[in-house]
Amino acid sequence: MKLEHPRTWSTIESGFDSADGTRLFYRAWQPAAPPVDRPPRALIFLHRGHEHSGRIGGLVERFGLHQDWAFAYDARGHGYSPGRRGDAPDVATLVADLDAFVRHVEARHAISRADMIVVANSVGAVVAATWVHDYAPRIRGLVMAAAAFHIKLYVPLARPALRCALRFRRTLFVSSYIRPGMLTHCADEARAYAADPLIAKSISARLLLELADTAQRIVADAAAIDLPVLMLAADKDYVVSEAPQRHFFTRLASPLKRYLRLENCYHAVFYERDATTAVQASVDFIEACFGAPLPEPASYAAADRDGAAARAYAALGRGGGIPARLYFGIQRRMLRVFGPLSEGMRIGLAHGFDSGESLDYVYRDQAAGRLGIGKLIDRAYLDAVGWRGVRVRRTQLQRMLAQRIAVHPPQETLRILDIAAGSARYLLETVKRFQDHRIELTLRDYLGHNVDNARRLAADLQLRVPIAFAVCDAFSEASYQGQENLYDIAVVSGLYELFSDNGQVSASLRAVVRCLKPGGYLIYTAQPWHPQLETIARTLTNHRGRPWTMRPRPQAEMDALVDLAGAHKLETVIGVDGIFTVSLARKGGAPAVDG
Incomplete structure (x- = not known):
């Protein structure tokens, strides 16, 4: 009116x-x-x-x-x-x-x-x-x-x-x-x-x-x-x-x-x-x-070397003062002693707390442990704010992926690429609901046992869609050659958050976007901040056995790297306490406007 x-x-x-x-x-x-x-x-x-x-x-x-x-x-x-x-x-x-x-x-x-x-x-x-x-x-x-x-x-x-x-x-x-x-x-x-x-x-x-x-x-x-x-x-x-x-x-x-x-x-x-x-x-x-x-998006390319996030990341690498070293030293000792009683902590200690095995366990959200107390410790571990955020991120990722699958003509083949799939639970469980569509999956991961886990999960889910499994480095541009303009959807979940270097991330993004068809969609996650950065860096190890030190990448910076790679953000959804985000971008052209 x-x-x-x-x-x-x-x-x-x-x-x-x-x-x-x-x-x-x-x-x-x-x-x-x-x-x-x-x-x-x-x-x-x-x-x-x-x-x-x-x-x-x-x-x-x-x-x-x-x-x-x-x-x-x-x-x-x-x-x-x-x-x-x-x-x-x-x-x-x-x-x-x-x-x-x-x-x-x-x-x-x-x-x-x-x-x-x-x-x-x-x-x-x-x-x-x-x-x-x-x-x-x-x-x-x-x-x-x-x-x-x-x-x-x-x-x-x-x-x-x-x-x-x-x-x-x-x-x-x-x-x-x-x-x-x-x-x-x-x-x-x-x-x-x-x-x-x-x-x-x-x-x-x-x-x-x-x-x-x-x-x-x-x-x-x-x-x-x-x-x-x-x-x-x-x-x-x-x-x-x-x-x-x-x-x-x-x-x-x-x-x-x-x-x-x-x-x-x-x-x-x-x-x-x-x-x-x-x-x-x-x-x-x-x-x-x-x-x-x-x-301009290019102004964010060097944000990994200057700015507040880069300075905070550098400070984490310096180890802190004597009181902090003593405090976190005690925490590491307690983790080594009591951690194996919790199934989630045991997996993290063995494979890295950021590993595919660890994430798959967090996704299942079923506490387990030894000697009775282990299950209680595990429940507290799974209820940590970061892991709750990871589970919400999975739900948002699945919802966004399902929306894109649903609007694709079911009689036309839909090709989906996941460049760091881990066990690919979020993707495989989503595709399970769309087996009336013509879908082809390509699941890649850096570690062979993650690919084997994805293969077993696909078999357990009795998926009837063609799935190509590959052991590949998501940051190797050569590994994407021959796949240009092939995929309708590419997914990058929980990967770039683990790496501070914008040059490394940008090279990967460019290769991924080249693999998309014109007008194809990129679904990507980011971690703009985390309330427990120092505790994680001082006590937990990553999949390479090193301290799990993270540099939160502000959303504006992450979006700019995607833009520089040739895709333009359409929307973002926010998770628990703003720790994680899930975003959708489209390859080429101006950003689309949804009503």
Whole structure:
């Protein structure tokens, strides 16, 4: 539905489908006089917690960018969007909603994300920062106003108390203690806020704590974010703390970043009695972003040698100080003594904790061990956050693979290549459900016993599809010769995360993409971060018997390497705590836009 705006925009009210099929409400402000000398541009506004998109209209006017589109949607559980008020399945769903909305704007309104800037307030700013970190969208920039990286709860030990209470009552809600007069000095704005029937007065305690955990992760790993960022902080903010905002800003790798502390300003930065400074700083920053070129994929090629991730990786290789050596030395000793009691640890000690055997055991998720206590140790081992992430990654990988198989004409042969298959459980189990399709598989691995395991699993599953097994080095370009333009789908799972060298990864990617038919699909995984890097590097060994030292590769860097190889990312899905991602890319041409 389109509503005529009395000035320079027409307002559109509509909806979009998020990744889980939920239909969310949104508003769009279409410029009455769009530019004729450049592509359309858009501002994507994210409202703060408790609010809704209806409060964005006045802000669009204050920004005064008359030739640009503006968009805002009601977060689930807010405004006209469905869901229990102040609640959502989890923070990851809120972030996925933003990604789905941007994809919708691209498809429905023909605006490239390269011509978008996100303007987000409070909780919306945390969602936006998480999206930028985890999904690495190629947008122009991000404006963050009073980012809620740390919400002031005032009650002593409030967070531990809420975590304890949630063990007994999962539907616990927290009512907002903030009065309208604590958000803004403007009496009219405070009255409008108080009288708005669509404003939710409470928030799910579970969601509140998840936001805090997510914010802590994003602040700690802000160096992975390199797009332009403007941060607006209020000096008299009763809602959120300023220190985490400064920490986030300091760690950003963005070549264009600005921090503005607004004097005599409450939390509702854009709704203050005098918001001129905040609005003008935002408009100036927006124009600067649109005037600056997007970073070229080639600029990420040397990220393995410089940048925060490279420095952290180098630090892991130096061994740490004496206290750390003693601490991890004790852990290694305990692992050697008690590890063999756990079946998972025994496999890891024998074959490497990153080996195909180890991953296959983690996928099965069935604790086993010796002497009774071994099974308990094994259960704790399998429930480690990294292994839970691996299992979620497998599910996401299988879902993405199944989607691509399902849309391929069943009467046409579909050829799939996995360059480091291990036991290939995720692939073989998926193909088992599509034996009415004409599918041919090529499974390769560096180790012969992994290939033998894959062959046995295929036999156990009684697969009736042709399967070619080969012992090959995924990084040997010569091993791909003669397979150019042969495959419809190539899968690279859990491989490039283990190798820091971008030159090595890029060479492999180029060879893999050459094997794809024009328009063929690449499914690839990445590990943008991990909360236990030092523990893993100091205590566990890899498949080569060396310390398992990993360099998390930011999503933007991984996507750039894929782009340089000749494929362009279409979508990304995020796993547990953002540790792993699964992405889909297409060979050649411009990135496709899904509706």
